[in-house]
Amino acid sequence: MRLLCRRLADDTTQLLASDDSDCRVVAGYADVRSLALAAIAQETTLAELAGANRVGDPVDTAAELAAGRLLAPISHPDPAHLWLAGTGLTHLGSAEGRDKMHKAAASGEALTDSMRMFLEGMEGGKPEGGAVGQQPEWFYKGDGVHLVAPETPLDHPPYAQDGGDEPEIAGIYLIGEDGTPFRLGFCLANEYSDHVTEKHNYLWLAHSKLRQASLGPELLLGELPADVRGTCRIRRDGAELWAKPFLTGETNMSHSITNLEHHHFKYDLFRRPGDIHVHFFGTSTASFTDGIATRDGDVFEIEAAPFTLPLRNPLRASGEAEQVCRVSVL
Numbered sequence: 001m002r003l004l005c006r007r008l009a010d011d012t013t014q015l016l017a018s019d020d021s022d023c024r025v026v027a028g029y030a031d032v033r034s035l036a037l038a039a040i041a042q043e044t045t046l047a048e049l050a051g052a053n054r055v056g057d058p059v060d061t062a063a064e065l066a067a068g069r070l071l072a073p074i075s076h077p078d079p080a081h082l083w084l085a086g087t088g089l090t091h092l093g094s095a096e097g098r099d100k101m102h103k104a105a106a107s108g109e110a111l112t113d114s115m116r117m118f119l120e121g122m123e124g125g126k127p128e129g130g131a132v133g134q135q136p137e138w139f140y141k142g143d144g145v146h147l148v149a150p151e152t153p154l155d156h157p158p159y160a161q162d163g164g165d166e167p168e169i170a171g172i173y174l175i176g177e178d179g180t181p182f183r184l185g186f187c188l189a190n191e192y193s194d195h196v197t198e199k200h201n202y203l204w205l206a207h208s209k210l211r212q213a214s215l216g217p218e219l220l221l222g223e224l225p226a227d228v229r230g231t232c233r234i235r236r237d238g239a240e241l242w243a244k245p246f247l248t249g250e251t252n253m254s255h256s257i258t259n260l261e262h263h264h265f266k267y268d269l270f271r272r273p274g275d276i277h278v279h280f281f282g283t284s285t286a287s288f289t290d291g292i293a294t295r296d297g298d299v300f301e302i303e304a305a306p307f308t309l310p311l312r313n314p315l316r317a318s319g320e321a322e323q324v325c326r327v328s329v330l
Contacts (some may be wrong), residue, residue, distance in 0.1 A: 001047045002218040002308070003185070005031050005071045006064050013071065017050040018218070018308070022058035026050050032074050032219060033276065036174045036184050046184060047221045065217055065309055071149045073187060073219040074172045076276045079144030084213055085264065086170075086191055086280030088137040088205075089118045090125070090255045091248065113202065118254065125255030133259040136282075139209040141191070147278065148214040150309075153316035154192050155212055156296065158323070162196035163211075163294050163315050167232035167246050167302040168283040171257065172219060172276070179271040181261070186224045188216030188302055188311045191280040195288040215278065216302070216311035227251040230304020234287055234294065242292050246285035246304075257281065 004016040004023070015026040015035060029035045032046075039049045064070050076082040111119070117137055124134030148154055156163040170189035173181045191213050198208035226249045233243035250256055264279055265271055287294070296317040303310040 001050065001221045003032050003035070003046065003050060003073055003221065004061060004064075004217050004219070005073050005075070006059075006069045007071055008069075015050070016059055016061070017054050018061060019051075023061050024054040024058060025056045027053045027055045029053070032172075032184060033076060033174065036182065040174075040176055040182060045221075061217070061309060065150060068151050070151075070217040070309075072147050072215045073217060074184070074215070074276055074278065075147070076144055079147075081272075081274060082144030082147065082276040082278065083270065084141035084143065084146055084278050084280075086139055086141060086209075086282065087255070087260050087264075088139065088282050089114060089121060090136055090260065090282035091253050091284035121254040125253075125259055126250075127256070127259060132262065133255070135263045136255055136260055138263070139205060141209050141211065141213055141280070144276075146212045148212045148313060150214065150217045150311055150313070152214070152313060154190070154214060154300070154313045155316055155318040156294075157211075158319035158321050160194045160197070160211070161200075162194045162288065164193055164195045164286055164288040164292075165232060165234065165294075165300045165302075166191040166193055166280075166283045166286050167230065167304075169224060169228065169248050169281050170213075170215060171261070171279045171281065173265075173279065175271055175273050175275045175277070177273045179268075179273060181265045181271060181277070183261070185219040185221045187219055187278075188230075188304060188307050189278075189280055190214045190300055190302055190311060190313060191283070192300075192313075195286065213278075213280065214311060214313045216307055217309050218307050220306060224257065225249055225306060228304055228306075230302060232285060232287075232300070232302045234292065235299040235301060236295075236297070241298070242287050242290065244285050244287070244290070246283060248281070248283065248304075252284070253281070
């Protein structure tokens with residue numbers, strides 16, 4: 001089952017549930033968060049609660065997406081309580097592109113920090129049983145203000161040197177009243193980043209990640225398939241500029257999802273009751289590593305089964321030049 005959220009004409013929101021047969025309204029719930037809170041209180045699952053409350057005529061989700069009525073499937077009434085973060089160097093092909101970007105900084109035959117971290121993940125990223133595995137690279141992307149809906153522009157701010165795609169899967173979590181993280185499901189994601197800034201100096205990775213990100217319209221419930229295969233592309237002036245397959249799911253990863261979850265939620269700060277977390281699990285494909293320089297108006301498109309709808313976002317230049325941010329002294 002997949003959950004979606006659409007905006008109605010009166011600017012309220014409505015929850016939808018889609019299965020292999022059709023998509024219908026979930027009566028009594030405006031969004032995924034409210035359904036999740038009810039499921040926790042009733043000690044049931046999202047799929048069971050949504051399935052028991054599906055009503056009305058079938059909804060054409062492709063038409064809703066084309067009309068711009070589908071929102072990101074997760075939100076919080078206070079965007080400051082929605083965290084965007086992620087992990088890198090987690091996929092079997094992820095080190096190659098990163099290593100090309102940073103090898104010039106390495107001297108002699110020494111491994112770059114990126115390659116060393118990737119190899120450590122290969123060795124200890126999928127621990128057996130209840131053991132703790134190797135910790136991954138981690139980064140912060142912002143809060144709910146940075147979350148962009150499908151079909152909505154991703155901004156290229158004046159201080160950015162690049163606006164590049166990162167097609168991947170994101171896990172969505174709600175923190176319960178006792179501090180327990182509840183995984184709600186998985187979304188297609190574009191973990192949009194500034195690769196030129198990152199390439200200049202790896203210590204600028206944190207700066208390169210403080211950008212918007214977008215989620216696909218569907219929240220996939222249950223476990224993520226072990227082998228997820230999709231395609232990412234860029235369209236320019238209506239024509240396909242670049243396209244490439246991408247692989248994800250644990251078969252194609254150097255870390256297990258549970259290991260990545262442990263190393264995020266081991267921090268008390270990230271187990272604050274009521275908060276929502278969107279965690280990007282990493283990718284092995286990006287147009288930047290193939291020499292693509294994006295520009296205003298380009299459209300990013302990501303699709304992968306078992307998701308039935310694509311994630312599309314145009315790139316939009318925002319602001320003419322970087323301005324000095326002046327601080328007032330009290």
